[in-house]
Amino acid sequence: MPELNLVNFLSKVSFFSEVSKKSLKNLVANSTEESFRKNEIIIAKETIGDAMYVIINGTVKVHDNDHQYDTLLQGECFGEYALIDNKKRSASVTTIERTKVLKIERIDFLNLMTEDGGFAQGILAVMIKRHRELDAIQERLARSKLELELESSRTTGLVQGAMDAIIMFDSNFRIVLTNPSANKLLENDDTLQRNVLYFFDEDSAEVIESLIDEAQHNKAKTINNYIPNIVKVIGSNETETLNEGTISKFGNETETFYTLILRNIEERLDAENQINFLTNQTEYLNKEIKELTSGYGIIAEDVKMQNVLSLIKHVAPTDATVLINGETGTGKELVSRAIHEASNRNDKPLIRINCGAIPANLIESELFGHKKGAFTGATADRKGRFLLADQGTIFLDEIGEMPIDLQPKLLRVIQEGEFDPVGSSETVKVNVRIIAATHRDLLQHANDGKFREDLYYRLNVFPIEVPALRDRGNDISLIANEMIRHFSKKLNKNIVDLTEADKSLLMSYQWPGNVRELQNLIERAIIISKDDRINIKEVIPNDMSFSNAQQDPIREKIYTSKELSNLEKENILKALKQTRWKISGTHGAAELLQLPATTLASKIKAFGLERPI
Structure with a gap:
């Protein structure tokens, strides 16, 4: 985003609403824009924070594993505490969609607070404003018992109307409260004072019992734990359902209660x-x-x-x-x-x-x-x-x-x-x-x-x-040259094609590993190559078996009519390969073979040659 647009954007973010555009310009100059893909972690739980973030566009979620606390949109901030401490983060922040953020490092923020009085004054003004707003809220709540009662009524309505099953029970696992969704899940409208564990399968009952046992040894008055296992509920009519849930603890020195919130996840699964x-x-x-x-x-x-x-x-x-x-x-x-x-x-x-x-x-x-x-x-x-x-x-x-x-x-x-x-x-x-x-x-x-x-x-x-590589004649050299071009590009090297000596070595080897062995050999040769040339002799196994033809004295070869025909066929194939199967015209196979295009076409048809796949 252009600097001016980014300054105007930040001036509308509540955290910087009291900071002058001049100071915001200094902030932008000392910050960086970063982009994240969908489902990419920006802040991981238990890591040390060193920066805050402002969402330029996109959406993120604040969560602990699968438990989501909040969703933040464009113009919202997260990680502000990292500006004043270096403690571990209590939650993770992950993108819900492709997201761009402005990252403000702690050290740069603190330097601006020290060096730019206008910036420090603006940030303090926002903090004071927030503090006053909190004071006003607390004052209103303290003055208005009626509002508290109304809020309690709303909470009760929320519990009763919640689609999630809410079950409250005491330290003896006796149910003291359920909402309509819980009654439906348990297939029972008369659950009060029943043992909540009776409604779970054995594994789920053991998990919940262990969590309660852990909570009872926890001196904290309140806890809020995500249940790590799937909770299988067995209703009074023997209907089994799979649920995810959270369990929380509240109470005082004399009484302790637990709230279990369950959500059916079978459709999601x-x-x-x-x-x-x-x-x-x-x-x-x-x-x-x-x-x-x-x-x-x-x-x-x-x-x-x-x-x-x-x-x-x-x-x-x-x-x-x-x-x-x-x-x-x-x-x-x-x-x-x-x-x-x-x-x-x-x-x-x-x-x-x-x-x-x-x-x-x-x-x-x-x-x-x-x-x-x-x-x-x-x-x-x-x-x-x-x-x-x-x-x-x-x-x-x-x-x-x-x-x-x-x-x-x-x-x-x-x-x-x-x-x-x-x-x-x-x-x-x-x-x-x-x-x-x-x-x-x-x-x-x-x-x-x-x-x-x-x-x-x-x-x-x-x-x-499929024939073995050693039985494919000149295909060995053709495949090797194609591999050279492929791996040269991959390894960022400029390797020339094989020499005749290299081809001879390749043709003489028996290739027990076939094309896969050739591929590995060529790649290795390119890796250790020097001066844009590979040395096949360096990488080919020393115990290679040479063909008997190389060991026999060279004799004058007399070709039969069929052999001459095959030689002509192979020669035409080479020309077609070199010209990428262009038959006529400039740089075509006919010109290369010094044959009329019509004659070459007749020979291609007679030999039954077809362009390879």
């Missing part, structure tokens, strides 16, 4: 569960996008990988179950995403789960969800990943690691599109396209009794074999 469901779905999607996509994507110049892309193109529009086979690190995840993105479900979620990364005792809950109380630690209902993937696609990575006792449940989902969450007798229907991946020989795995043979055949409707 249902809403939170729905929000958590949507949030989890979003988190899964963001995680998948981060893990499975990047600037280099699928690079497929080699014929083996071209065949994979062709299979993707054919199977994607269908709902057929796909089984992707390939060594670890070959890019099976990218293939699954390519299938999903090219399918009719691409506007719906793609949910991934690694069957080998989740403990056997948890994977059923992860896949199919569970009901509250289904097992120890199941404190709330949970929607599994099959439900998150409804109408979309689920990618079951490392399917060969799935526990065999869980495989019939997966088979049922594939065959019938339904399952029962853990601890539930309710059948859930889903419409999910299944893509599975494995590095194992699943048929052999089935023969060994570690995988159900019927499940294997249900998964193996449309198999896709």
